[in-house]
Every structure is written in structure tokens, then in C-alpha cells.
Amino acid sequence: MAAVVAISSSCSLPLHSLHQQKHLTFRPITLSLPEKTVTQLTKLPIRKIPGDYGLPLIGPLKDRFDYFYNQGKNEFFKSRIQKYKSTIFRTNMPPGPFISNNPNVIVLLDGKSFPTLFDVSKVEKKDLFTGTFMPSTELTGGYRVLSYLDPSEPNHSKLKQLLFILLSSRRDHIIPKFHETYTELFETLDTEIAEKGKADLNSGNDQASFNFLAKSLYGVNPVETKLGKEAPTLIGKWVLFNLHPVLTLGLPKVLDDLILHTFRLPPGLVKKDYQKLYDFFYENSGMILNEAEKLGISRDEACHNLLFATCFNSFGGMKIIFPNMMKSIAKAGSDLHTRLRNEIRTAVNSAGNGGWKITMEKMEKMPLMKSVVYEALRIDPPIASQYGRAKHDLTIESHDAAFEVKKGEMLYGYQPFATKDPRIFTRPEEFVPDRFVGEEGEKLLKHVLWSNGPETENPTVENKQCAGKDFVVLVSRLLVTEFFLRYDTLDVDVGTSPLGAKITITSLKRA
Numbered sequence: 001m002a003a004v005v006a007i008s009s010s011c012s013l014p015l016h017s018l019h020q021q022k023h024l025t026f027r028p029i030t031l032s033l034p035e036k037t038v039t040q041l042t043k044l045p046i047r048k049i050p051g052d053y054g055l056p057l058i059g060p061l062k063d064r065f066d067y068f069y070n071q072g073k074n075e076f077f078k079s080r081i082q083k084y085k086s087t088i089f090r091t092n093m094p095p096g097p098f099i100s101n102n103p104n105v106i107v108l109l110d111g112k113s114f115p116t117l118f119d120v121s122k123v124e125k126k127d128l129f130t131g132t133f134m135p136s137t138e139l140t141g142g143y144r145v146l147s148y149l150d151p152s153e154p155n156h157s158k159l160k161q162l163l164f165i166l167l168s169s170r171r172d173h174i175i176p177k178f179h180e181t182y183t184e185l186f187e188t189l190d191t192e193i194a195e196k197g198k199a200d201l202n203s204g205n206d207q208a209s210f211n212f213l214a215k216s217l218y219g220v221n222p223v224e225t226k227l228g229k230e231a232p233t234l235i236g237k238w239v240l241f242n243l244h245p246v247l248t249l250g251l252p253k254v255l256d257d258l259i260l261h262t263f264r265l266p267p268g269l270v271k272k273d274y275q276k277l278y279d280f281f282y283e284n285s286g287m288i289l290n291e292a293e294k295l296g297i298s299r300d301e302a303c304h305n306l307l308f309a310t311c312f313n314s315f316g317g318m319k320i321i322f323p324n325m326m327k328s329i330a331k332a333g334s335d336l337h338t339r340l341r342n343e344i345r346t347a348v349n350s351a352g353n354g355g356w357k358i359t360m361e362k363m364e365k366m367p368l369m370k371s372v373v374y375e376a377l378r379i380d381p382p383i384a385s386q387y388g389r390a391k392h393d394l395t396i397e398s399h400d401a402a403f404e405v406k407k408g409e410m411l412y413g414y415q416p417f418a419t420k421d422p423r424i425f426t427r428p429e430e431f432v433p434d435r436f437v438g439e440e441g442e443k444l445l446k447h448v449l450w451s452n453g454p455e456t457e458n459p460t461v462e463n464k465q466c467a468g469k470d471f472v473v474l475v476s477r478l479l480v481t482e483f484f485l486r487y488d489t490l491d492v493d494v495g496t497s498p499l500g501a502k503i504t505i506t507s508l509k510r511a
């Protein structure tokens, strides 16, 4: 029951008091020391942050074209690390003109400096969930929803608490509803493969993810409501209106840039779609809306937050994680598939423990499967970008030098570079299935950062770590476990999509 226990323990008192203690011990000291004294605390040489922002308008546009089209994200960061001989430097991040007023950031690209972004005593996390611009609140019912709130704002703790209540009150439904909806997905894939020799994982996964979230968290099958099978399409459009300034659709570059990165798409165009989703959530979340009122949140504000947490945070995350995970596992080859299915089937079939039923206890006895899930999250962090604004003057250390950052400057981390830091992980670019197995392997978990925090820490109402951290690890484990109970092996073709990998399954062998 480890993961479920952890879901409820996220809101338990001991964790909060520990967190507060950390603030009490360190924060006043940092704030009260003059800058010079702070910098003397580091043993590393102090270096001026390299890089510049270029000429107004031209600098940000050049960086935007390099990032999306001329170089692509990886090369954009890699070439600048080489140019500046530093994993910390200044650059502009998209979108820039005319959507964001100030695209200037300081980039952190190693596993040592990156965690600065999680420390809410050092960075403010207000209105920067999507980066240097914030989508119109017209897209979220007029509210600044939880993801955009800094923990210092009173609503942050109430709304996060509400999500902890939702997750822990529905914990017994997660395993059975996952089995139900993903068995339906597998049946669809089998039929498609039999008919066409290949199957599209993404569209089936989208439908399965939403049905699973609705059934497990709200106790309703959307297909039996007015919403039918429409949710993935409605959400897809709405997410595009939220995120278009930082996405590319692969159109010819001038057109792609003009449509997506220059002006805001009018929120009014998705108003009707959003309303349909809102009605669905309002009608099916009575119990949790009652809880919201007890916490002092109006039913309307709570409902917009539930919609966002379910459709943007959860559905959006599962849309990226699951195809990425199946890609990494498929590409790792048949040896890994054999080891996984042996481990999984042995643990699930263990005597006297509910027959072929999957339980938390049984999944705890699958060290390879657990490591594979963490390794997939390490190698492809699903949400690659994190931002934070310096709350006061700071000194940030990379492995090689220390850098002084001024209060108010925007920090940005591109996570794949932190979780593939060669000074932390051996063979960092390689998918190593056993990487996190055993005592030594588990020590590395503190460098797995997908949840906006180390894997060894937990979300609380005082931090900005993903409220669904345990839920996400649980469903990822369920996906791998369910898959290898049913199938022996798979092969895939990998393409790209605006959010994550596009996976076509080209062969699927039943157990």
C-alpha cells in the first residue's frame, strides 16, 4: 500500500512541521546576510553569468527561431553550454514578442543548480507555470488556478488540500478502474493490429486516460453522459489555446511562428468546448465541491480547479508519459521484455494473494518494473520546463562555479539536462532498466525530478511539488504491469507530436 499511504500522508502533520522547520532554520539566515558574505560561503570560483539577451526584439526573435526551428531544443541548449563553457547562462525563452513582456531568463542546465527551482524560500512561483507568459484567465473561468499560485497565497494551500482530499478519498478505485479502462484499450489495439497490422497508441491512450480519470476520481463513465467520447478533442483544443506560445505544430516555420508565437489566440473560440467540460465536472463532483465549501472555496472556483487538475495536469501528463514510457520499453528490446514479464507474472501470481489481481503489495515486489518506470521518467521528463523568480539576491552553484543572481530575475530549467547530467548519472543518455534497483540505485532517486521536486520528497501545501506525484507513479506502474500480464513483447515506430512521442505499435505478441 506504499503509494496509497503516501497519497494520504502528503497532507499529514509531521511532513508539514518538518517543512516549516526547514524554513525556520535556514531562511532568515540567508535573508539577513549581506550579499558578499553569502558569496563567501561557496568554495567555488564566482563567475559572472555568461550570455546576453541581444538587441531588443531581434535578440528574443533570434533565440525563438533557434529554439523552435533552426536548432531545436536540445541543440539550442547544448550549443550554448559549449559556447559559454557553462551550464548556467543568460538567454531568451519563447514566446517573447509580442506575447510575453520579458523573455529574459537565466538557464540552469545541470543537476546541481536545477533544484534551486524547487526551493520556495528562494524562488517565487506566481503566474509562471507556463513560463514567461501566462494564459488568459478567461480560459479558466476567470480564476488564477492552483498551478499559477505561489505557496504564499492563501488559496494555494486550500486548493492543494482539496486535491489531496480528492485523491485520498478515491484511492480504492484507482487499481480496479485502471484495469477496466486499459483492458478496453488493449482490446482496441488487438483489433486494430489484426485488421491493419499496426495500431495508433496515442488516440486510444487519450480516450482510455480520460475515461480512467473520470471513473476513478469522479465515479462516472463519461461515455454514458452527454460528454460521450468528446473529452480528448475538447481538452486538446483548450490546451492548445493555453500553450500555443510554447508549442510548435510542425507547419512551415514562418507560418507556424506567426500563428502560434506572435499573438494570443482569442479564448472566446474555445468557450463552448470549455463549458461542456465544466458542466461535466460540476454535475459529477458534488461530494468534493461540498468539501471545497468547508475549506472556504466557492463551488465555482473549486470546479474550475478540478477541471484544470484533471484535464490539464492529469490528462495532459498521461498523454505524454504513457507513450514515452512504451517507447522506451519497446526500444529497450526483447531481453528486457522477458525479464519484466517474468518478474511481473511471478509477483502477481504469488500464492494466496488475490490470484491474478494486481495489488500495491505485489507491485512493491517488482524491483525491475519500478526501476523501469523511474528510468523512463528520468530519461524523458514529461514536463521539461520549470520556472521560478528569484525572491532575493542569490548565489547559485553549478558543478564548476558559483553565480550571483539578482532579486526579481527569472530562472529557468530545462529538465532533461539536469536528469541526464553526466556528473550525476553514468551512461546518462542510455535507458538503463536496472538503474534504480537496490540500495545504491535507490540513492539516485533524489535526482529524478519529473514532479517538480526530488522523487524522495513529497508534495505538501507549502511547496510546489506535483500534487499527483504518488498517483502518477502508481498509474505508470499499473500500465507496465497490466501490459506485461497480457503481452509478451511489442515493437513500435516513433514519431513526434506537439506533446510527447507519437507511437505506432507495429507488433504486439499476446501472452
Ligand code: HEM
Pocket (backbone or CB within 6 Å): 125, 129, 146, 147, 148, 149, 156, 160, 163, 309, 310, 313, 314, 315, 316, 317, 318, 321, 382, 383, 385, 386, 387, 450, 451, 452, 463, 464, 465, 466, 467, 468, 469, 471, 472
Ligand atoms: C500525469 C503526469 C503528471 C506530470 C508529468 C505532472 C507534472 C507536474 C509538474 C512538473 C508540476 C510543477 C509545475 C511547475 O510549477 O513548474 C506539477 C504541478 C502540479 N500538478 Fe502535476 N503532473 C502530473 C499529474 C498530475 C496529477 C494526476 C495531478 C492531480 C491532482 C496533478 C496536479 C498538479 C498540481 C495541482 C500542481 C501544482 C502544485 C502546486 O501548486 O503546489 N498533476 N505537476
